[in-house]
Amino acid sequence: MGRKQVQETYKTKKSNVGIVNSNYKAKYGFNVPENAVFKTKRGLNETVVRQISEMKKEPKWMLDFRLRGLKIFNEKVLPEWGGNLKNIDFDNIYYYLKPSDGEGKNWADVPMDIKNTFDRLGIPEAEKMHLAGVKAQFDSEVVYGSLMKELSDEGIIFMGTDEALKKHPEFFEQYFGKVIPSHDNKFAALNSAVWSGGSFVYIPKGAKVKRPLQAYFRINAINMGQFERTLIIADEGSEAHYVEGCTAPVYSADSLHSAVVEVIVKKGARFRYTTIQNWSNDVYNLVTKRARVEEDGIMEWIDGNLGSRLTMKYPSCYLVGERAHGEVLSIAYAAEGQHQDAGAKMFHIAPNTTSQIISKSVSVRGGRSSYRGMVNVSPSSDNAKSRVECDALILDADSRSDTYPVMKIDNSSANIEHEATVSKIGEEKMFYLMSRGLTEQEAMGLVVSGFIEPIVKELPLEYAVELNRLIELEMEGSVG
Amino acid sequence: MKIELLKSQQNIILEPQEDTQYVIIPSGEASIDLILNKQGISAELFALFALKGSENVFLSTRSVHKVPHTTCTINVKGALFDSSVSNYIGKIIIEKPAQQTTSYLEDNILSIGNKTRNASQPILEIEADDVKASHGATTGRINADQIYYLMSRGLSKEAAEKIIISGFFEALLSKVVDEKIREQVRKKLNV
Secondary structure (H helix, E strand, O other), X not given: OOHHHHHHHHHHHHHHHHHHHHOHHHHHOOOOOOOOOEEOOXXXXXXXXHHHHHHOOOOHHHXXXXXHHHHHHHHOOOOOOOOOOOOOOHHHOEOOEEOOOOOEOOHHHOOHHHHHHHHHHOHHHHHHOOOXXXXXEEOOEEEEEEEOHHHHHOOOEEEEHHHHHHHOHHHHHHHOOOOOOHHHOHHHHHHHHHOOOOEEEEEOOOOEOXXXXXXXXXXXXXXXXXXXXXXXXXXXXOEEEEEEEEEOOOOOOOEEEOOEEEEEEOOOOEEEEEEEEEOOOOEEEEEEEEEEEOOOOEEEEEEEXXXXXXXXXXXXXXXXXXXXXXXXXXXXXXXXXXXXXXXXXXXXXXXXXXXXXXXXXXXXXXXXXXXXXXXXXXXXXOOOEEEEEEEEEEOOOOOEEEEEEEEEEOOOOOEEEEEEEEEOOOHHHHHHHHHOOOOHHHHHHHHHHHHHHHHHOOOOHHHHHHHHHHHHHHHOOOOO | OEEEEEOOOOOEEEOOOOOEEEEEOOOEEEEEEEEEOXXXXXXXXXXXXXXXXOOEEEEEEEEEEOOOOOXXXXXXXXXXXXXXXXXXXEEEEEOOOOOOEEEEEEEEEEEOOOOOEEEEXXXXXXXXXXXXXXXXEEEEOOOHHHHXXXXXXXOOHXXXXXXXXXXXXXXXXXXXXOHHHHHHHHHHHOO
16 A cells, blocks of 8 residues: 555544544543532632642551642652653642542442443443452542452452541551652652542452452543552462452543552562553543562553553552562553653562563554663672563554663672664555455454464453453554 | 774774774773764674772663664673772764664673672664664673583583683674784783
């Protein structure tokens, strides 16, 4: 196909997309009218922080924690590296919004309009399918949560962070803000000041949760920032899998999502945290995720970044116990107007620790994806082993791909490997598939699916199906 | 292919006009910009070093592809004895017009001493799509199986280690096109 012809096809396809989008609201209607009971004023100051804490009837120490976070946030400057953060207008954001009175105890108590949104998200279906438990976050607070009886019978705690702070304060005094202190970075400080919602998970000693614990997140108010705070404790010898997926309606104004996720993996425990992020293309997604892994513990982060305007997210593992293992599987997909700055960090602190990072990124239609990673072996970590593999695909001449890994090795017994490749789809692969009767677009879709397959196969089935469908949709109009 | 043995210093800027192989034994701080600004050109840069005592090397290289059809290979091999320190930043930059580029970078550190430290940052910045760019970086100790194998053939542990270290460098030296330079490098590395 000639270049001109291809451009023509691309144009027609683009206009088709326009037609689809024109009745988007009527058809998918994600944009349910806002019905907030309480909203703080725009902007961030001490009064707002005090108001949030008061609304939630929090203990004094949490208010102090928030105020300290605010002070650190104001002192720290925006990071100079990574994506462009200059356009975030911190004064034009609502930092807290309470959607309706209290938490719904059961489905019947959940207000009708919120139910409508959930229906469109398919959450009731998810329940019918006997998923382990569904925590849905509407705006900043958990309004509906259902836990299957077998979970609570085993002593597993799975609830909104606000609720858990009231019911299980003992965990918070011991663990809250310990893995990610407020002064870690500017956005962790911001979250510490205004956090709201998120999940709290406690898996008792030896408990093995077979089905994934799931949480859904949505942003649904113009310029509404989401600052959820998740705290997870996997006690000795336990095993569990936590899944969060995000869908957000389309808004023109920029919104900010800045979560903090802290995971503690105790001796011999195994925990997997899966995220598929598909924020609308105006969201800044600046998230701090970190796990502390003790002796013989295993932590796995599976991180899929498809949406948002800019994502800066580097799930990390602090391997503090002997033989601890950390793993990150990351997929990034950057299309027009998007910058995915994703990666992983591994800190080897104890001896005989191991880690692995596999990252796959796809840049298309002017998108930019960057891998940013860190492997740090401290002097106390004898015989550390780490393997990093990042592969990138660039699908057209307008797109960009970068790789910024750092390996800092302060122990001479370490065994560290890093590999990265960037390439376009091989012509011979396309030729082969097309000679078998596939169209150019089908062939390209197939190659991209194959490229990310090693990570997709680790996802729960419904997510894998969703992701493949999403990639297929995204690939429309990228041929050329 | 033209070959050049470079003197270690800061701000070395290379803009080859024909296919060229550069060899350097960096010491202290050294930085090299390798600019590929002529179509069809192919360049190689080999950096080799063996550090003893508390010696250190801070090496940075940039391969900048500005025009289409250029090829660049960078190979760094360092052996760290005692408490020596190495720090390497290797950047591949492929600018928008530089289609049909092939660029490769590899960095291998063999740590022999017990108090060595090293850092490595292989970076890719790619704005063209029809390219092949990759890098690999490894840090490791001498493989115990290899020592065992050689010792089972009657070599002492020291002799076995020596063979493995020299093999580590020879794998790259064998690609150097000029025997005189190869010998010079061997002498200077002194391993």
